[in-house]
Amino acid sequence: MSFADIMGLGQTALELALFNSLTVLALFLSYSMLNVCDLSTDGCYAFGAAVGTMVALAGHPWLSIPAAMLAGVVSGFVTALLQTRMGINSLLAGIIVNTGLYSINIAVMGGAALQNMFKTQTVFTILKDALKDTALAPYYSLMIGLAAVALVIVFLCLFLRTRLGMAIRATGNNPDMVRSSSINPAFTTTVGLMISNSFTALSGCLLAQSQKSVTADIGSGMVTVALASLLIGNAFFARRSIPVRAVGAVLGTFIFRLVYTIALRFHLPAFMLKLVSSVIVILAIFVPYMKSQMPTIRRRMGYANQPREVK
Amino acid sequence: MLKMDHLTKVFNPGTVDAKLALDDLTLDVRDGDFISIIGANGAGKSTLFNxxxxxxxxxxxxxxxxxxxITLKAEHKRARDIGRLFQDPMRGTAPEMSIEENLALAAGSGGWLSVTRRSDRKAFRDRLALLDMGLEDRITQPVGLLSGGQRQALTLLMATYHIPKVLLLDEHTAALDPGTAEKVLNLTHSLVEDNHITCLMVTHNMQTALDLGNRTIMMDHGRIIYDVEGEERKALTIHDLTERFRVASGHQMNNDRMLLGVAG
Known part of the structure; x- marks a missing residue:
């Protein structure tokens, strides 16, 4: 394998990580800030991909981006509606929306489970043509990923400092306190999920356009993969300021991709990606729990070696 | 000011656990009243506040x-006019957010997209300095690092940042150590006094109930069984209070936390 091959492999991994880190940033808002585990993520990711693809196929490459994000906003609104106004458990609300979106996504794709954009103009082909014969030509995909991630991070940092942003953080922290500040937690949850899902949809839209195709199950397992990345970032940057934690979430995605790419080199089959992400999520949550249980476990183990009779 | 007109509340209606928590309760709280509320466990004091x-x-x-x-008004909308403190000092603040951010939410000035300005920050510092706990120098620290007493004092500041029409204190010093409890109680007293806040305070401390405020009511089985103020109240001792309770309710006071001794 030549140096150029390795660089190429690294660049592809980096591009994938950038597109997916938008979903990680979405979970940073919904999971870390709002304390909602949004299980509609998979479906919303595919929803953004499907809507973005169809709008691009219809000949509107620029419109495909806001259209996909709007689709995410609608999906987030429905998920929030189910859990704040219709008495449905938050996890269940996500699963219900996720399931429903599967049908909707195929409907959006005109009844097909696959759509290709081989000859379609997208933001990627536009930038590729614009950079033709310049030194930046190979990096058009990377540049779009970087720009999207940078914009989302800047938006999050500014937004979370506003009164609405603080109210969203407080909702995940102590809903009682939000209510006593005359703010309706149902409202902050709704706004938070609408914003986070717009990022998830954007994430799916960019990935579909970069790989020039979309399938109905493009988002399958995304929530676990993104959660794994988020928790990896969290392991290094917990208890830091919001901008640092947001950047940390993106770095977590890079680390996750890096580990995965290396594992592939050591002949880990590609279909193992999802199992790896599951194990990472389990470990990231189990290890801190284990640590907190250690005193009890040690005590029990000490007891096992003691004589049972009362002296 | 605050008027409760024949309130009734039954918990778990139609089951064996059905409990009449408020029984045709009527109470007229006048503007500027500071009422202390005492009563046995399950008398309906917290239910009344809820x-x-x-x-x-x-x-x-x-x-x-x-x-x-306001009978049908949503909880968060009522919060504009009603300040509340609970026994649990953790309930009133967001632990992972800084003191400044907590205060900013309580202050609630500006629109949804407004940010905390330098002038706001100065106002927060000035208010925090009134607590005399050194919190004004820790404004960027997460509230989770504060002690229970500090958190309760901060909650008090937040609940009265905009003077509420009525302040509800539900044993808000009961979870604090005696020294801190006294400090928070003094703070409550001066805040309520200086701003002429209409206030209802549940306490398990009979002496505090008599010392603070201008009126004392006793609750039992979801009803108000004794309501005293003015000269008659000034002459009362703890012994009188327990005696009145026995006469009015027909049984002994059985609050397991009720303190009969001197202020603590």
């Missing part, structure tokens, strides 16, 4: 605040 605060809807009866019928 009814006023909007944690649940009363089964029958109406609640008026400043002439407005």
């Amino acid at each position: 009814a006023i605060g909007g944690s649940f809807l009363v089964d029958t009866g109406r609640i008026f605040l400043g002439g407005e019928d």
